[in-house]
Amino acid sequence: xxYNTLLFDVDDxxxxxxxxxxxxxxKLFGNQGYELTDELLSSYQILNQQLWKDYEENxxxxxxxxxxxxxxxxxxxxxxxxxxxxxxxxxxxxxxGSQRLGNSLAVVSDLAKKADLYVVTNGVAKTQYQRLEAAKxxxxxxxxxxxxxxxxxKPRIEFFQHVFHKxxxxxxxxxxxxxxxxxxxxQGGKNAGIDTIWLNANQQKAxxxxxxxxxxxxxxxxxx
Numbered sequence: 090x091x092y093n094t095l096l097f098d099v100d101d102x103x104x105x106x107x108x109x110x111x112x113x114x115x116k117l118f119g120n121q122g123y124e125l126t127d128e129l130l131s132s133y134q135i136l137n138q139q140l141w142k143d144y145e146e147n148x149x150x151x152x153x154x155x156x157x158x159x160x161x162x163x164x165x166x167x168x169x170x171x172x173x174x175x176x177x178x179x180x181x182x183x184x185x186g187s188q189r190l191g192n193s194l195a196v197v198s199d200l201a202k203k204a205d206l207y208v209v210t211n212g213v214a215k216t217q218y219q220r221l222e223a224a225k226x227x228x229x230x231x232x233x234x235x236x237x238x239x240x241x242x243k244p245r246i247e248f249f250q251h252v253f254h255k256x257x258x259x260x261x262x263x264x265x266x267x268x269x270x271x272x273x274x275x276q277g278g279k280n281a282g283i284d285t286i287w288l289n290a291n292q293q294k295a296x297x298x299x300x301x302x303x304x305x306x307x308x309x310x311x312x313x
Contacts, residue, residue, distance in 0.1 A: 098209060156173050158176070190306070192305070207232050244279075265278070285301070286300065
């Protein structure tokens with residue numbers, strides 16, 4: 090194989106985060122007396138994505154993102170909520186979201202026979218472990234690396250330095266990161282000096298150039 094160390098992102102790479110998010114938000118909003126319309130969903134996602142972008146750029150801590158996002162959002166609707174309590178409720182719903190993305194189980198289980206597979210994610214540790222286990226993907230990864238426990242997040246070089254230290258010895262020329270996010274996965278790979286595979290399911294335009302681009306996970310074999 091071209092690469093012997095594969096670093097996989099989780100959300101919208103091997104697990105369907107959008108489906109899990111939609112399910113969790115629908116329950117949460119219903120409990121707050123709102124129907125989750127397309128307009129409300131879009132408004133929440135815009136705010137949430139900006140907060141996580143701030144986290145990637147080291148402008149906010151992970152705790153600040155999680156503990157303020159629902160308070161900020163419902164404030165826009167003119168409603169005051171206990172942001173920490175609402176986040177805890179949402180996390181319970183999100184933990185149940187174990188839908189796999191595409192053919193990820195078949196791809197991951199096959200690749201695990203040929204290379205060393207690791208998870209690299211900016212998610213919440215407990216949530217990611219539960220979802221990966223429920224999706225039956227967990228056994229195929231040698232180790233799970235989560236920003237929450239490392240103390241640094243993708244795309245920061247410190248995140249990847251921690252990973253490389255833990256999995257040493259590692260040949261960077263034979264290491265590749267696979268993910269859907271240009272700003273965290275692809276930029277992170279560039280910062281770390283490794284090749285990148287961008288899962289671009291929606292044919293978005295790239296403002297950061299990946300080494301390789303695929304539309305579905307199955308296409309990874311054309312590269313490996």
